[in-house]
Amino acid sequence: MAKGQQNLFSLSNRIILHIDSFKIYYEEIDIVTPPKDLVQRYIALGVGAKFNQVRARLNELLRDGYILKVQTRPLGFSRAVSVYLLTEKGRKKAKRLKEEIDRLKIRVRDEHGRIYEESIGELKKRIFPFPKYNEIYLMLKREGVVDIARLKDYRRHGVKVAHLGDSPVVTRLYGRDMERIHLMDGLKSPGPSVYVVKGIAGIGKSTLVKSVVEFFLNETNIFWYTMKEGDTPGSLLRELASFLKKCGATSLENLLKAGRERPWTLDELKDALKRDLTELFAILVIDDTHHVRRDMNFIYTLKAIKEVTINSRGLKTIFITRHDVPYYSRRDEVEGHVEIIHLKELDFEAVQKLLREKGIPEEYHETIFRKLGGHPQVLELLRRDTTDFEKIPDNVTEFVVREVIEKLSPLEKTVLLQGCVLRAPASYKLFLREEHVFLAHVDLLADKSVFLRTYDGLYYVVDVVKETVKSLYPKATFNHYYDMAAEYYLEEGDAPSIIEALYYLMHRERYDDAFKAILENYELIISGGYLQELKDYIEQLESSPRELKDSADFKVIKAYTLFKFNMIKECLGTLQEVDEEAIEKVHLKADYHIIYGYVYFLQAQWHKSIEEFQTALEIAEHEKLEKSRIIALENLGMVYWKTGEIQKGKEISAKALQEAEHINDKTLK
Known part of the structure; x- marks a missing residue:
C-alpha cells in the first residue's frame, strides 16, 4: 500500500471512519440506544487494532475535539458504558476523508481473476451493499488487492446484518440444555429448514431462541421480528425488506414501494421473497405468531416465508408461538421440513x-x-x-x-399500568410523560423482572404480570394511559407512530380524534407504506357509533384509499355521495378533484381528467395549498404527455418538480 494511502488510513482516521459509519444510529435514533460498535473494545475490532492503541488514539481525538464520550447503555448491554460519537468537527473530517478515499486508485481483482486499477469511488457504484472503508483497508493490507468475488461473498455471508430490534436481552438461561443444543445443531445442519418453538406465555420461548441465535451473530445474517396485537403483514414485510436491502437483496423493497400505489398480490409477494431469500444465508425469527389469529392475509404471508425457506439453500426460519397456527401442516412435519419444539416447565x-x-x-x-x-x-x-x-x-x-404488585411503590405501579396498555415495546420517554416518573423507576421494574428490555433499548411488561394486571383492574383504570400513549405517538409524528397512535385512539373509542389524525396525516401514512392499515382504520371508523362516514372529508379519504386499492367503481360511488354544497366546506376540496382526475385518467377520459386537475390547481392556488398545487401540476403534465402534447406536458412537469424541490415534504418524494 502506497504511503499516501497509509496516511489516509492512519489509526486515528480509521477510528473516525468507523464511528462515522454508525452515525445513523445517533442521528436518527435516541442517544440512549446506540449500537455496541461505538464502545471502545468493538471500535478496536472494527479498525483491526489492539485495544491499548485504540484507547490512546481515542484520548487524542477527544482532546482535539473530533469525538465526544457519553455514558449510556448501548444496544444489547444491561448497564451504562462509555460510547464514542463524532462532534461536528469530526463529521466534517469524516466527510473530507471519504471524499479523498473515494479518489484513491487501488488494485482490484474481478470475478475472472483479472487485476486492474480502479478508484474506490467507482468500485462503490458496482457493489451493493458497499463494505465499510476499514474493511477495504484491512483487505488491502493483508493481500494488496481487493478481490471482488470475495468481497461480494463476504458482504453476503459474512457478519453481516443483524436485525435484532425488539428481541429480548438475555442475561441468563436456566435449564433447556437439550432444547438449546438440539436447536443449535439443527441450525447448523441441512435438516429441517423451519422450526416452530411452542409453549405457554412466559415459558421461555423467546429467551431460548435468542440465546441460540446469538451464537450465530458472527456467522450469518439474522433477522428478528416480534408480532403484536392488531399487526398486519405490511409491518413484518417492511422490516424484512429493510433487512434484506442491507443484505443486498431489493426485490421485496421494490414490491412494497409499488404497493404504495397499488396493493401487491400474494403471487407477487411469493416471487419477491423467492428472489431475495432463495440464495440468502440467514436465520429469520418471527416471534409471537399466535397474534395472526384469523387474519388470512397474515397466515398466507407466513406460509409464503415457510415455503421459500424450505426451497432455499441456506435459510433457516424459526416461528415462535403459544399455540398451533395454520401456516404449517402435519405434512410439513412428516416430510421433515418443519420440526416442532414444545417447551414444558423447568425441572x-x-x-x-x-x-x-x-x-x-x-x-x-x-x-x-x-x-x-x-x-x-x-x-x-x-x-x-x-x-x-x-x-x-x-x-x-x-x-x-x-x-409483586402489592410490593411496588405508588410510582412503580403507575409505570406498570402504563406498560400494560402498550401492545409493543416502548421508549423510556413514553413513561416519563407521567409526573414524577423517572428512568430509574422504569429500570427498577426491569431489575425486578417485571419489565423486560429489548435489544434496541425499549421496555415491555412480562406476559404473566400484564395478563394479571389487565384481569384485575377495571377498563376505566387504563383510559388515562391509553390517552398518554396516543398523545406520545402523535407527537412523534412519523408514519409508524401515527399508526400506533391510531391503535390507542380507537381502543379508547376516541373516534373523532382518530379521524382528525387520519385527516392530517393520511398522505404521510400512505407514502410510508401503511395503505392497508389506513384502509382498516377507515373501515373501523365507518362502523363506529359516530356519524363520521357522513362527512365529506371522510368520504374523500375513503375514496382516495379505494382508488389506491384499484377499486375504481367503489371509489367513484363514494365520491358521488359527496354533494356539491358539502364539498365547498371540506378541508380536502382540492384532493376531491385530484381523485376525480385520477379516475378519469384511468378511464382515458382525458378532457375530464384535465378539467378536474385544473380545478384542483385553481383551488390550491386560491387557498395557498402548496402540496396540492404541486400534485395537480404533476398530474396535468402527465395527462398532456399521454395525449401527445409532449412539450406542454414536459414544461408543466418540470415546473412541478422545481416547486417540489423547494418545500420539505416527505410525502412528495
Whole structure:
C-alpha cells in the first residue's frame, strides 16, 4: 500500500471512519440506544487494532475535539458504558476523508481473476451493499488487492446484518440444555429448514431462541421480528425488506414501494421473497405468531416465508408461538421440513439453579417448586426479601398480586399500568410523560423482572404480570394511559407512530380524534407504506357509533384509499355521495378533484381528467395549498404527455418538480 494511502488510513482516521459509519444510529435514533460498535473494545475490532492503541488514539481525538464520550447503555448491554460519537468537527473530517478515499486508485481483482486499477469511488457504484472503508483497508493490507468475488461473498455471508430490534436481552438461561443444543445443531445442519418453538406465555420461548441465535451473530445474517396485537403483514414485510436491502437483496423493497400505489398480490409477494431469500444465508425469527389469529392475509404471508425457506439453500426460519397456527401442516412435519419444539416447565434441577442465582435459601427450594412449579417467568418474579416463602400462594394470579404488585411503590405501579396498555415495546420517554416518573423507576421494574428490555433499548411488561394486571383492574383504570400513549405517538409524528397512535385512539373509542389524525396525516401514512392499515382504520371508523362516514372529508379519504386499492367503481360511488354544497366546506376540496382526475385518467377520459386537475390547481392556488398545487401540476403534465402534447406536458412537469424541490415534504418524494 502506497504511503499516501497509509496516511489516509492512519489509526486515528480509521477510528473516525468507523464511528462515522454508525452515525445513523445517533442521528436518527435516541442517544440512549446506540449500537455496541461505538464502545471502545468493538471500535478496536472494527479498525483491526489492539485495544491499548485504540484507547490512546481515542484520548487524542477527544482532546482535539473530533469525538465526544457519553455514558449510556448501548444496544444489547444491561448497564451504562462509555460510547464514542463524532462532534461536528469530526463529521466534517469524516466527510473530507471519504471524499479523498473515494479518489484513491487501488488494485482490484474481478470475478475472472483479472487485476486492474480502479478508484474506490467507482468500485462503490458496482457493489451493493458497499463494505465499510476499514474493511477495504484491512483487505488491502493483508493481500494488496481487493478481490471482488470475495468481497461480494463476504458482504453476503459474512457478519453481516443483524436485525435484532425488539428481541429480548438475555442475561441468563436456566435449564433447556437439550432444547438449546438440539436447536443449535439443527441450525447448523441441512435438516429441517423451519422450526416452530411452542409453549405457554412466559415459558421461555423467546429467551431460548435468542440465546441460540446469538451464537450465530458472527456467522450469518439474522433477522428478528416480534408480532403484536392488531399487526398486519405490511409491518413484518417492511422490516424484512429493510433487512434484506442491507443484505443486498431489493426485490421485496421494490414490491412494497409499488404497493404504495397499488396493493401487491400474494403471487407477487411469493416471487419477491423467492428472489431475495432463495440464495440468502440467514436465520429469520418471527416471534409471537399466535397474534395472526384469523387474519388470512397474515397466515398466507407466513406460509409464503415457510415455503421459500424450505426451497432455499441456506435459510433457516424459526416461528415462535403459544399455540398451533395454520401456516404449517402435519405434512410439513412428516416430510421433515418443519420440526416442532414444545417447551414444558423447568425441572427441579433448573429451578434450583435459578433460585440459587436469586439468593433464595436452599431450604425453601422444594416448597417453591411445589407451589409455583417450573414456570421461569413466575420464578424470576420471586424476591429474596420475601419474609416467609412457606406462605407464598400456589395460584399464579394471587402470587403476582401479593408478591409483586402489592410490593411496588405508588410510582412503580403507575409505570406498570402504563406498560400494560402498550401492545409493543416502548421508549423510556413514553413513561416519563407521567409526573414524577423517572428512568430509574422504569429500570427498577426491569431489575425486578417485571419489565423486560429489548435489544434496541425499549421496555415491555412480562406476559404473566400484564395478563394479571389487565384481569384485575377495571377498563376505566387504563383510559388515562391509553390517552398518554396516543398523545406520545402523535407527537412523534412519523408514519409508524401515527399508526400506533391510531391503535390507542380507537381502543379508547376516541373516534373523532382518530379521524382528525387520519385527516392530517393520511398522505404521510400512505407514502410510508401503511395503505392497508389506513384502509382498516377507515373501515373501523365507518362502523363506529359516530356519524363520521357522513362527512365529506371522510368520504374523500375513503375514496382516495379505494382508488389506491384499484377499486375504481367503489371509489367513484363514494365520491358521488359527496354533494356539491358539502364539498365547498371540506378541508380536502382540492384532493376531491385530484381523485376525480385520477379516475378519469384511468378511464382515458382525458378532457375530464384535465378539467378536474385544473380545478384542483385553481383551488390550491386560491387557498395557498402548496402540496396540492404541486400534485395537480404533476398530474396535468402527465395527462398532456399521454395525449401527445409532449412539450406542454414536459414544461408543466418540470415546473412541478422545481416547486417540489423547494418545500420539505416527505410525502412528495
